[in-house]
Amino acid sequence: MNGGVDLSNCDREPIHLVGSIQPSGFLIALSTDWIVKHASSNIGAWLGVEPDALLGLPLSEVMDEEALHAIRGRLQLSLINGSVERAFRVKLSASALPLDIAVHLSGQSIIIEAEPSEPDSELDVGSMVRAMIGRLQRTADFDACCREAARQLRSLTGFDRVMIYRFDRDGAGEVIAESAVRGMPSYLGLRYPASDIPKQARALYERNWLRCINDVDAPSAAILPPFGPEGEPLDLSMSVLRSVSPIHCEYLRNMGVAASMSVSILRRGKLWGLFACHNMVPRRLSLERRTAAELYGQMFSFLLEGVERDREEAYEAKAHLLHTRIMAVMADGASSMENLERLRGEVGHYIRSDGFAIVLGGQTLVDGSTPTPEELLGLVRMLNRAHASRVFATSEIAQVHQPGMDFAERAAGMLAIPVSRKPRDYIIFFRKESVRTVTWAGNPDKPVEAGPNGQRLTPRKSFEAWKETVLGQSEPWTEADLRIADSLRITLMEVVLRLADQAEEERRTARERQELLIAELNHRVRNILSLVRALLAQSRAGVTRVEEFAEIVGGRIQALARAHDQLTAENWKPSPLRPLIAAEVDAYLGHRAERVVLSGPEVLLSPPALSVMALIMHELVTNAAKYGAFADSGGRVKVRWSLDDQDALELCWEESGGPPVQAPTRQGFGTTIIERSVPHELKGEATVTYALAGLRARFTIPAIHVSLAPERPAVVEAAVTPCAAADIPLGGxxxxxxxxxxxxxxxxxxxxxxxxxxxxxxxxxxxxxxxxxxxxxxxxxxxxxxxxxxxxxxxxxxxxxxxxxxxxxxxxxxxxxxxxxxxxxxxxxxxxxxxxxxxxxxxxxxxxxxxxx
Structure with missing residues (x-):
């Protein structure tokens, strides 16, 4: 270690491979066939067999069958749950004192640890923890819940001081709740640097919920032999008796602590904080009581997650409200810059800021306490190097952008929201410098001094409150600030700005829209040409004269033309039925059109249905003129329609007063149109009855063709070009x-x-x-x-x-x-x-x- 020395040196200490345990119990490590591989050096005091005599023996030679049965059952549960399993008040032999056993699998080794049971214990862990959590659930708020949690755990364990220690995003910790006996110094509100709990210790806290140190001065019991047959040390990560790092022991001594216990507080599987328990004199808790404390820590963690879910639901409601308010603020026809400028008042209800800036399409707008436009350009260039689709937040701009030191008083922190992809545009919220005092438990930057374990192992000795004045930083952005900002980013990018850009684009692209209409017309003309070709092919059947053929085809095309004229007049939207029938009747009867009586509500038909009904009405009117009611001067036709319970259209055609009607001897194209068009094209129903007094026809058109149908937007198309690339497996x-x-x-x-x-x-x-x-x-x-x-x-x-x-x-x-x-x-x-x-x-x-x- 040639450089400066501080507490970060202990990050490299392999605390899970210490090779020893605390002397309050013993440890045996077995192979998977239950042969002793390792034993703690103090095992003779517990089993009456020294380690050298025990190694290599089957475990059954030192424990009776009932104890082995209990241990094997717990190991089975451990393998299923991936945890350390316990058995309480187990006798290893008939004459032995009851012990509490912990068992788990570490690599290829079965680890069994034992320590004395709590005498005459009647501890009901489940009932006790349930009652404790019930009291927590009745607390008024989060701070009160934490205070009550610390008080309850001190009552359960009997430690002199119990603290709740919460980690910040930077790894530093703060004591947020405390319960202590009278006369103990208070650590409430003090902060501790991240180096006080090294990274590998935090990783173990996430795996192992509980850590207990009975006596910081007690000599440890070595694991014998120290290495396995292949030269590997025994991994004690999940051990309940694992001995303590010399660095940590020295740290506790400097605090005046003789015994300690830590219970992890996890949120979503990650270390959120700890219950830190201190005692001024050595103190040993039984494994059973420690298990109760561990269960309490787990339940408290679940309770925290419930509080977090409640906060998330409140956030979701707030974000939804923000989205709704933003949509209401956006003015039709306003520019993107004007719309974004209106946002500050709305967003200010949710994200507190001292200044506001918009950088959009080369334009800049600033309001409040912000950098100057020239300073802002440099800041934007820095932001352009950040991730394009993420909110960027910092409470110290100068840390990521050195020129930020020049305007720290006006804007020390920023929260930047990207609102476009190309080019980069931003909405930026600024906060002024917030000169504040942070109280540390001792000077976190004070160099360490040489001690009994060498210079690199010596933690600081002072834990008195040490105040630091922080300059050049703003009030930190909270998790809620970031999440609301991200919700705002999504709203702006995916909804608001896209719609605004489309509105602006529409004003500049009249020519393109004209071409789009031409493409749509081309699509429709193709359909019409295909239909005409089919009419020509089908109308040939049974026709012997060119004139007759021309008359039939001409009539059918005119019927479609009249329907098409009506549709184009309505901009290809659903069109009324009554004018369609009236136009068809008028084309054949002229001034005699009063012979047709139309009755029914004003209904609209979709374009496909209108085209089908135009052909059907043409065929019905044509047949009536040739063979039915219109072939006689006194004949009449009633056309009635109505909507049924399902909103389907029922239309009836009834002829009367004409010559007697006979069923056709062959199925012509006209008859096919009348009987099959609605079922085939519209999935409806058609019934034709050739009654002697006059033709009867009934049609049912499904409701989807009677109600308003959305207009299909124009689209784009291009031809597939030949593939010049070599075949590449599709996959994925x-x-x-x-x-x-x-x-x-x-x-x-x-x-x-x-x-x-x-x-x-x-x-x-x-x-x-x-x-x-x-x-x-x-x-x-x-x-x-x-x-x-x-x-x-x-x-x-x-x-x-x-x-x-x-x-x-x-x-x-x-x-x-x-x-x-x-x-x-x-x-x-x-x-x-x-x-x-x-x-x-x-x-x-x-x-x-x-x-x-």
Whole structure:
């Protein structure tokens, strides 16, 4: 040790390999076949057999069968629970005094420790601890709970002083509660540097809930032999009698402590703090009473976790309220800078600050106590080197940014929230310098002095309150501050700013939206051309004259045209039924249209349903003109419709007053349209009755086509380009975002056959983002249009993470992507397995090539 010496030197001490135990009991280490491998040097006083005579013997030669049975049973539980198991008041032989036994497995060694039982003990551990925890649950608040917990543990153990010692994020500790006999010096409120409890000791506190030192001056009992057959020392990490580090003994002596006990307080498996128990004279607690103290510490830890859950629920409610208030503050049409400026008043209710700064798109806005705009630019450059998607907080800017020393009085601490990805934009909260006094238990920086164990082993001797004035730091940011800030970051990045940016982008992209409308028109024209082609093919049947063919086709196309005109007038939204029927009747009857009586509520039909009903009405009117009610001057037609209990539309066509009706001798295309269009296209029902007095037809259209349907947004498409990359095995997890269940199932089968280990199938942006956060995929296939949303937010997140992906769409050849996704490969629906394979290979190969570059 050539440099300066302080308490951090003990970080390298192997305290779990000390090779000795405290003399208040004995230890035997066995092989897995129950042969003695090690024994403590004091075992003769307990068993009447010296270590040399005991080594290599079966344990059954020194203990009777009943004791062995008890120990084996406890070992079985230890193996199941991974813990140290105890048995109380066990007699190793008929004439022996009762002992408390602890047993566990350490590596390949079975470790048995024994010590005297508490005489005439009637301790009911479960009842006692249950009553103690019940009292804690009735305390008013956290501080009162801690005070009562320390008082109860002192009553249980009889120690002179019991403290609750809580660790800070920097590893230092503070006494937050204390119970002591009268006349004891108080350590309440004192802080202890992180070096007082070295790292390896903290690791053992997380594994072993309880540590007891009966007498700091008692000589230890060595483990014999000190090393195993292969030269390894015995690992005593979980030992209940493990002897004490000389450094720690010296530390306790300097405090005037002769005996101590520590009970761990864990939260979510991590060391939160300790119950630290001190006695001014040696004191030994029985293993049974120590077990009660350990159980109490565990229950107190669970109680703390419950308090933490309550705080988390309160935080969630606060974060939700903040989100709601932010959404209300955001003004339609306002710029992002204006919107963010409005936030300070809302966020100030939850995050206290002295200054506020916005850095957005090259603009800077400051308010309150902050660095100057020039100083802020340097600070932002430092922040740009930090993680792009995390809140950055420090209570001492100068520690991470040296120029911060110049403005520490105005802004000593900051909490920076990134609100964009490219370029980096921030909302930054500042706190002024807070000159404060921290009270330490002795000077934490005072050099140590030479002592009985050499210079490096000597801890400080003074534990009197030592006050330190802290400059250049702000009040620390709390865990609640950080969590609310992170919630704000998510709200701003994923909701508010994205919507604001979209609004601004829409004002600048009129041309692109025009092209998008053209792509949508192209999609619809394709559908119309396909329908016309089918009408031409089906209308040929049974027609012998060109004129008749032209009349039939022309009539059907005109019916569709009238429906299309109505839909375009309504901007391709659900359209009213009554005008559709009236237009069709008027086209055939003109001034005689009063022969048709329409009755029913004003209902709207979805575009698919309106097109189907246009063809059906055309065929009904045409047939009535040729063979039915309109073929006679006195014939009439009633068309009635209503909504049933399920909100489905029921429509009835009833002819009367015409010539007698006969059923057709063959099934023509017109009849097929009337009888099969609604069931096939709309999944509804159709019934046609050829009554002598007149045709009767009844149609049921499902409610989904009668209620308002969301408008399908325009989307983008590009052709799949040939894959030039070599075949790369697919493998791993593939994220599939597709809102059509049938297409999703087919695509999932394709991906699995192409070699994907697992396909995570989701149907919405929210589900996709959750899946990516839980288990990032290796690749992704994203349907562009998802009903009322697009998959572009998912693509943004995948690109952030460097995960390859491609799009899929069923829209036209030249639709428009956002600028940042113009280079992304797109599959055109319907796609097959080969297209999927080539597409995924291409994007994966491109990513691999960029990584190699």
């Amino acid at each position: 997890t593939v994220l599939l975002l597709e809102d059509n269940m049938i297409i999703a199932m087919s695509a999932e089968d394709m991906l699995l056959k192409l070699g994907a280990d697992r396909v995570e199938t989701v149907a919405s942006v929210r589900q996709a983002l959750v899946a990516i956060a839980d288990d990032p995929p290796g690749m992704a296939l994203l349907d562009v249009n998802l009903g009322t949303e697009t998959s572009f937010p998912v693509a943004e997140r995948l690109r952030e993470l460097g995960i390859p992906f491609l799009f899929a769409t069923g829209y036209g050849e030249s639709a428009i992507f956002p600028e940042e996704f113009r280079d992304v490969l797109v599959l055109r629906k319907p796609y097959d397995s080969e297209q999927v394979r080539r597409g995924l290979q291409t994007v994966r190969g491109a990513v691999a090539g960029r990584r190699e570059d």
